[in-house]
Amino acid sequence: MKGERVTSGFAGGRLLSIADLSDQDIASLLARAAEYRARLAARAPIEPRLQGRTQINLFFEDSTRTNMSFALAGQRLGAHVLNVPVAASSVHKGESLLDTAKTLAAMDADAMILRTREEGLQERLAEELDCAVINGGAGAAEHPTQALLDAATLKAAIGDLEGATIAICGDVRHSRVARSNAALLPRLGAALRFVGPAELLPEPGAYPHIERFDAPADGFAGADAVMALRLQKERMESALSMDAAAFHEAYGLTHETLAHAKPGAFAMHPGPMNRGIEIAGALADDPDRSLVLRQVAYGVPTRMACLDLLLSD
Ligand code: NCD
Numbered sequence: 001m002k003g004e005r006v007t008s009g010f011a012g013g014r015l016l017s018i019a020d021l022s023d024q025d026i027a028s029l030l031a032r033a034a035e036y037r038a039r040l041a042a043r044a045p046i047e048p049r050l051q052g053r054t055q056i057n058l059f060f061e062d063s064t065r066t067n068m069s070f071a072l073a074g075q076r077l078g079a080h081v082l083n084v085p086v087a088a089s090s091v092h093k094g095e096s097l098l099d100t101a102k103t104l105a106a107m108d109a110d111a112m113i114l115r116t117r118e119e120g121l122q123e124r125l126a127e128e129l130d131c132a133v134i135n136g137g138a139g140a141a142e143h144p145t146q147a148l149l150d151a152a153t154l155k156a157a158i159g160d161l162e163g164a165t166i167a168i169c170g171d172v173r174h175s176r177v178a179r180s181n182a183a184l185l186p187r188l189g190a191a192l193r194f195v196g197p198a199e200l201l202p203e204p205g206a207y208p209h210i211e212r213f214d215a216p217a218d219g220f221a222g223a224d225a226v227m228a229l230r231l232q233k234e235r236m237e238s239a240l241s242m243d244a245a246a247f248h249e250a251y252g253l254t255h256e257t258l259a260h261a262k263p264g265a266f267a268m269h270p271g272p273m274n275r276g277i278e279i280a281g282a283l284a285d286d287p288d289r290s291l292v293l294r295q296v297a298y299g300v301p302t303r304m305a306c307l308d309l310l311l312s313d
Contacts, residue, residue: 013132015306016122017142018183026148026187029305033152036301036308040076046304048078049312055079056104059115059136060086060097065271065296066136066146070113073303079110079311098125105129110311114138132310140174140235146270147180149302150227151188153295157266158224162189167219167261169195169251170229170278173202174236177270178229182207195219196251199241200231216251220260225291227268228253228279244277254280258289266291 009020021029039046055074059067067083074081084104091100097116105112111132114122119139126133137143151161158164166185172178172194185192186209194201195213204212213219220226231240231247242250253267267283268291275281284290 010310013310014126014134015144015310016126016133016135016138018144018147018180018187020144023187025309026184028309029148029302030152030155032305032308033148033298033302034156036076036304037152037156037298040297040301046076049308050074050110051078053079053110053311054108055081055111055113055307056107056109057081057083057113057136058086058101058104059084059113060091061115061117061137063115063137065299066115066143067113069296069299070134070136070145070303072300073307074111076300077304077307079307082107097121098128101125102128105131111307134306134310137176140176140179140232142180142183143176143270144180144184145299145303145306146177147184148306149295149298150177150181150268150270151184152302153268153291153298154190154225154266156298157291157294160189161185164190164224165193165222166190167193167195167213167223167226168229169216169219169226169253170247171200171231172196172229173200174232175229177227181227182210186210193219193223195226197242216253216257217260220257220265223261223265225266225268226253226258226261227270228273229270230272230274230278244274248277252276252278252280253283255283255286255289258283264289268292268295270295 010025014020057070071081109131113134113136115136116138119141122135122138168178193211267289269279284292
C-alpha cells in the first residue's frame with residue numbers, strides 16, 4: 001500500500017465497515033482465517049508474509065483482546081508492530097487525533113489499526129493517511145474484524161451458515177459488534193434476531209431484515225447460537241429502567257434460557273464479560289456450549305487474514 005493513494009473499500013486498503021468487503025473478500029478472508037487457525041493450532045510454521053512491514057495499533061479507547069490480537073496477528077506474519085501507549089501520548093498535550101495519526105503514519109507505516117470513540121472519524125482519518133487502515137472498533141458504529149471472527153468461529157462450530165439462525169441478546173442498541181454482525185451474517189445466509197427490551201434494541205425500522213423479540217424464550221427458539229452483549233453504560237444517554245439483577249433475570253444467557261434454542265446450541269460473547277449479568281459464569285465456562293474462548297482464539301488468525309490480504313503483494 002505504501003506510496004499509493006488509498007481510495008476506498010478493501011481493495012483500496014481499508015477495512016472500516018463490513019460494506020468495504022465484497023462477497024469474494026469475505027469468502028477469501030474466512031478461508032484464509034481457517035487456514036491460519038489450523039496452522040496456529042498445530043504450531044506449524046507460518047510464512048512471514050509481512051516481513052519488513054510496519055503495523056501501528058492506535059487505540060483511543062480501552063481494549064485488551066482486540067489490541068493484543070491485532071498485535072499478535074502482525075507479529076505472527078513477521079511485521080514490526082507498534083502499540084501506541086495512548087494514555088502517555090501527546091494527545092494529552094492537545095495534539096489532535098488526526099495529527100497523532102498522521103505523525104505515526106509518517107514513520108513509514110503500512111497499516112494502522114484504529115479504535116475511536118467517535119463515529120465517522122476513522123473515515124476522515126483514512127482519507128488523510130497513506131497506509132492501509134483497519135477499524136478496531138468505532139463508537140457504536142462498527143467493529144468489522146469482530147464480526148469476521150464471530151463468523152469464522154461459528155463456521156468452525158456449526159458448519160455452513162446458510163440457513164443458520166443466530167440470536168443476539170442484550171444491549172444491541174449501543175453495540176458496534178451487533179451492527180457489524182447484522183451486516184455480515186445475513187450475507188452468509190444466516191437469519192439474525194435481536195432479543196432484548198425495546199430500550200436496548202435499535203430504533204424500530206432500523207434493521208428491517210432482522211426480527212426483534214422481547215422474550216428470550218421466543219427469540220432463542222430454534223437458534224443455533226446466542227450471542228450475549230454487555231450493558232454498554234459508557235454509551236448510554238439515559239439510565240436503563242432496570243438494574244443489573246433485573247436485566248439478568250429477564251435477559252441473562254444461562255443454561256436454562258439457552259435451552260429454548262436448538263439442542264446443543266452455542267453461547268457466544270465478544271467480551272469483556274460481566275458474569276452473572278448478561279451471561280452466567282457456568283455457561284461461559286462450559287466447554288461444550290461456550291464459544292467464548294474459541295472466539296478469542298479465532299481473533300488472531302482472522303486478523304492475520306485481514307492484514308495478509310490487505311498488505312501482502
Ligand atoms: C467489544 C468492543 O470493544 O466493541 N469487545 C471486543 O472488541 N471484543 C464489545 C464491548 O465493548 O462490549
